[in-house]
Amino acid sequence: MTCNDCRPLLTDYAHHELDDAQDARVFEHLQECAQCRAAAQAEADLTDSIRYAYSDDLEMPQSIVANVRMAMRGYSPSLLERARAALRPAFIAPAAAVVLIVAGALRYGPGMLHPASSQLSSSYFVRQHVAQTLGSPASDRSWSAYVLTSENARSAQPGAQ
Numbered sequence: 565m566t567c568n569d570c571r572p573l574l575t576d577y578a579h580h581e582l583d584d585a586q587d588a589r590v591f592e593h594l595q596e597c598a599q600c601r602a603a604a605q606a607e608a609d610l611t612d613s614i615r616y617a618y619s620d621d622l623e624m625p626q627s628i629v630a631n632v633r634m635a636m637r638g639y640s641p642s643l644l645e646r647a648r649a650a651l652r653p654a655f656i657a658p659a660a661a662v663v664l665i666v667a668g669a670l671r672y673g674p675g676m677l678h679p680a681s682s683q684l685s686s687s688y689f690v691r692q693h694v695a696q697t698l699g700s701p702a703s704d705r706s707w708s709a710y711v712l713t714s715e716n717a718r719s720a721q722p723g724a725q
Contacts, residue, residue: 565593570600575636578607 570593576582577590594601618625634640641649 565589567593567597567600570594570597571603572637574600574604574607575633578604578611 570590573582573586573590577587580587582590594604614628618628
């Protein structure tokens, strides 16, 4: 194995991600080549420092590992891969919830904000009350309750003036 073959594999070698045959070839080359051994040690030091920076998480987030590896290899994801990443359930579920909320607001919102002429007002209740109690005799309970709660009843009481 030459240095040109070994250098691209050092990151995967440091993270134990090579198959057994490649791992053995890289190991043998590192025993012979001081430059590649120094590069492998630098990779191990970088990994240790990044792990130390994220020691609260106990493990480096996979998104960082993937982005570092892609940057080192000059890899850029294709449009299809980016679309797959965007269509993961972690992104689709909240987006679907927002769409449903907006659709519900558009469907039911305008009717709720501006209800039809079925609004009841205080004048409606006063007219209904007067219409029902106008012909009532004084002994009727509803008429008595009306008189007792009105201003006329307060002014008719002795000593109220």
